[in-house]
Amino acid sequence: MAARYEQIAAELREAILTGVHPVGSQLPSEAELAARHAAARGTVRQAVAILAAEGLIGSRQGARRIVLGGERSQSFAELHSFAQWARSKGHAVGGEVLAQRRRPAGAAESARLGTAEVLEVLRLRTLEGEPVLLERTVYASWIASAVEELPPDCESVTQALYDKVGLVFAYGEHLIDAVAAGSEDARLLGVRRGSPLLRQRRITTTQEGRPVEWSDDRYRAGSVAFSIRNSIGANPLTRLAL
Amino acid sequence: MAARYEQIAAELREAILTGVHPVGSQLPSEAELAARHAAARGTVRQAVAILAAEGLIGSRQGARRIVLGGERSQSFAELHSFAQWARSKGHAVGGEVLAQRRRPAGAAESARLGTAEVLEVLRLRTLEGEPVLLERTVYASWIASAVEELPPDCESVTQALYDKVGLVFAYGEHLIDAVAAGSEDARLLGVRRGSPLLRQRRITTTQEGRPVEWSDDRYRAGSVAFSIRNSIGANPLTRLAL
DNA sequence: TAGGGGAACTTGTACAGACAAGGCCAGACC
DNA sequence: GGTCTGGCCTTGTCTGTACAAGTTCCCCTA
Numbered sequence: 001m002a003a004r005y006e007q008i009a010a011e012l013r014e015a016i017l018t019g020v021h022p023v024g025s026q027l028p029s030e031a032e033l034a035a036r037h038a039a040a041r042g043t044v045r046q047a048v049a050i051l052a053a054e055g056l057i058g059s060r061q062g063a064r065r066i067v068l069g070g071e072r073s074q075s076f077a078e079l080h081s082f083a084q085w086a087r088s089k090g091h092a093v094g095g096e097v098l099a100q101r102r103r104p105a106g107a108a109e110s111a112r113l114g115t116a117e118v119l120e121v122l123r124l125r126t127l128e129g130e131p132v133l134l135e136r137t138v139y140a141s142w143i144a145s146a147v148e149e150l151p152p153d154c155e156s157v158t159q160a161l162y163d164k165v166g167l168v169f170a171y172g173e174h175l176i177d178a179v180a181a182g183s184e185d186a187r188l189l190g191v192r193r194g195s196p197l198l199r200q201r202r203i204t205t206t207q208e209g210r211p212v213e214w215s216d217d218r219y220r221a222g223s224v225a226f227s228i229r230n231s232i233g234a235n236p237l238t239r240l241a242l
Numbered sequence: 243m244a245a246r247y248e249q250i251a252a253e254l255r256e257a258i259l260t261g262v263h264p265v266g267s268q269l270p271s272e273a274e275l276a277a278r279h280a281a282a283r284g285t286v287r288q289a290v291a292i293l294a295a296e297g298l299i300g301s302r303q304g305a306r307r308i309v310l311g312g313e314r315s316q317s318f319a320e321l322h323s324f325a326q327w328a329r330s331k332g333h334a335v336g337g338e339v340l341a342q343r344r345r346p347a348g349a350a351e352s353a354r355l356g357t358a359e360v361l362e363v364l365r366l367r368t369l370e371g372e373p374v375l376l377e378r379t380v381y382a383s384w385i386a387s388a389v390e391e392l393p394p395d396c397e398s399v400t401q402a403l404y405d406k407v408g409l410v411f412a413y414g415e416h417l418i419d420a421v422a423a424g425s426e427d428a429r430l431l432g433v434r435r436g437s438p439l440l441r442q443r444r445i446t447t448t449q450e451g452r453p454v455e456w457s458d459d460r461y462r463a464g465s466v467a468f469s470i471r472n473s474i475g476a477n478p479l480t481r482l483a484l
Numbered sequence: 485t486a487g488g489g490g491a492a493c494t495t496g497t498a499c500a501g502a503c504a505a506g507g508c509c510a511g512a513c514c
Numbered sequence: 515g516g517t518c519t520g521g522c523c524t525t526g527t528c529t530g531t532a533c534a535a536g537t538t539c540c541c542c543t544a
Contacts (some may be wrong), residue, residue: 003527024451029494040529045495053295058413058451061495062536066451068413080472170473171300171310177467178420178440196438196463198420209266209300209308221438225419228470230322231412245497271524282499287525303525304506 005046008037012051016067026064027057055229069229080169080204082125082133082217083156094126097152098188102144109138112203113211119144124188131189132223137215143167170207176200176226179218189220196221247288250279254293258309268306269299297471311471322414322446324367324375324459325398336368339394340430344386351380354445355453361386366430373431374465379457385409412449418442418468421460431462438463 002010012033015021028036033044048065051057059065086093099122109118118138125133139147146165147157154160161167179199186193198219205211244252254275257263270278275286290307293299301307328335341364351360360380367375381389388407389399396402403409421441428435440461447453 005527031494042530043528046527055413055415058449059495060449060536061534062493063538064494068447068451069415171297172470172472173297173311174470174472175467176418176440176470178438178461178463180438180463194436196420196422198418198440205310207300207302209310219420221420221422225417226468228414228416228418230414230416247497273524284500285498288497301525302507303504304523305508306524 004037004039005043005050008033008039008044008047009050011037012047013054013056016051016056021067023067023069025067027067029064052231055231058231080172080202081156081158082135084158086127087156092128093155094129095123095153095155097154098122098124100148102141105138109214112214113138113140115141117141117144119147121147127223130223132220134185134188134218135215136217137213139213140211143212167212168207169204169212171209172202172204174200174202181218185218189218191220198224198226200226246279246281247285247292250275250281250286250289251292253279254289255296255298258293258298263309265309265311267309269309271306294473297473300473322411322444323398323400324377326400328369329398334370335397336371337365337395337397339396340364340366342390344383347380351456354456355380355382357383359383359386361389363389369465372465374462376427376430376460377457378459379455381455382453385454409454410449411446411454413451414444414446416442416444423460427460431460433462440466440468442468 012021012027021027027033027048030041030044030048033039033047034041037044048057048059052059052065056067056069057065058068083093083095100119102117102119105113105116105118110116118141121135121137121139123135123137124131125135127133143161143165146161146167149164150157150160158169161169177199179197180194181189181191181197183193185191185197186195189197191197198221200217200219201215202217203211203214254263254269263269269275269290272283272286272290275281275289276283279286290299290301294301294307298309298311299307300310325335325337342361344359344361347355347358347360352358360383363377363379363381365377365379366373367377369375385403385407388403388409391406392399392402400411403411419441421439422436423431423433423439425435427433427439428437431439433439440463442459442461443457444459445453445456
């Protein structure tokens with residue numbers, strides 16, 4: 001059973017998406033929402049805070065909340081797991097492991113993952129049958145054997161590892177930039193060498209903050225984009241000079 | 243005077259950054275923090291919620307909060323304004339307007355900005371004297387004259403418009419992908435045609451949700467990256483199929 | 485008619501208390 | 515020794531109240 005504030009948030013989201021509260025219009029006041037849902041104002045505030053964090057609504061002290069945008073997305077899983085994202089959007093997702101081997105960790109990998117040995121995996125992912133993503137992932141040694149036992153065409157590694165060993169990918173740090181396709185990238189993704197790729201490098205940790213994997217994902221240009229809504233109040237995305 | 247919970251958040255952030263609470267360690271409990279700051283538990287929870295949203299700490303019901311990462315960044319301004327971001331990081335920022343003209347809005351622009359006429363501006367931005375960013379921005383007509391009066395080498399348009407007419411850029415929606423440099427892009431950024439660029443398209447609105455500008459920003463590869471921390475709980479960044 | 489003042493409304497901040505849910509650990513038990 | 519259980523601790527959820535701060539809009543006045 002979801003928390004009360006999550007139910008209220010879901011109802012409000014639904015109301016916005018179905019046009020009950022069109023873009024640009026004002027939301028009911030907290031007091032009214034509280035009365036309508038028979039909840040305390042604090043609970044309603046938790047609900048609208050979720051929508052604000054999603055970028056769906058904006059708020060300023062003294063004025064009613066405003067509907068900023070329409071359709072929105074959900075969660076961490078969407079950014080972390082290609083398969084979960086694709087499936088939730090109704091895309092046909094595929095993939096296969098092209099190479100997989102254990103090797104000693106380099107200095108940077110050892111520092112990031114905290115292990116002396118790593119499992120290196122090269123995966124090609126497809127969307128609607130077209131190759132769009134090349135994943136070069138390095139797993140910490142303590143999870144390596146579980147990864148090795150997965151079938152090569154496993155769609156969602158995230159899901160599989162959760163089912164298998166109860167591993168939860170809880171936190172991620174991502175670095176997004178553009179790079180030119182190397183010769184291997186070009187061959188596997190079916191593009192010309194030097195053509196632009198969208199690169200997402202990420203390190204993922206468990207709930208306890210223990211690093212699990214370090215990955216370099218390269219998307220064929222024109223296949224995938226990242227979307228962010230932000231506001232003066234809060235946003236986690238930043239720019240970095242290289 | 244900042245709010246109480248912001249002060250507590252700032253103190254905690256400082257304590258994490260200076261190593262009082264090292265990465266991987268546990269934070270004091272809410273009860274203890276409340277006692278230490280002579281605040282209610284709810285206030286402390288608001289403070290730690292900020293740090294959690296920044297990706298600095300993680301939390302799970304029942305267990306103490308864990309320090310996940312070190313240095314972090316701040317704000318919306320950082321993503322919105324190139325100049326404000328660069329200055330806050332201590333980079334030498336420059337820029338100039340290469341072209342500027344009024345013209346009728348296309349259908350897509352009219353839908354996005356809600357005006358029939360727009361002001362189109364082409365700006366080249368430099369970091370440490372090197373050209374890194376090409377901005378193609380389209381402003382809504384109601385702000386056009388204020389933009390036209392800015393000096394061509396104005397560093398921060400955001401700042402200038404705030405000082406001039408009190409305009410606040412409050413909400414933004416961003417789309418990030420990779421593209422190949424066109425011939426104009428290549429000439430102005432000093433790269434070869436077809437080389438990868440990191441593209442950030444964004445639409446920005448006022449506090450009231452009124453659209454102000456629509457921009458296509460292209461970064462030279464290797465000069466700038468975007469960084470995101472996220473968690474199971476919340477994150478605003480998502481992937482989009484194209 | 486244009487502008488100022490102010491009341492009513494709305495969101496932001498803060499406090500206090502209560503219970504639920506889940507993690508952690510030590511001691512008991514097999 | 516290993517395992518399980520129960521109690522304690524910590525975070526999550528929810529309620530209710532009070533006041534501060536900012537917005538909106540109407541009415542009165544010049």
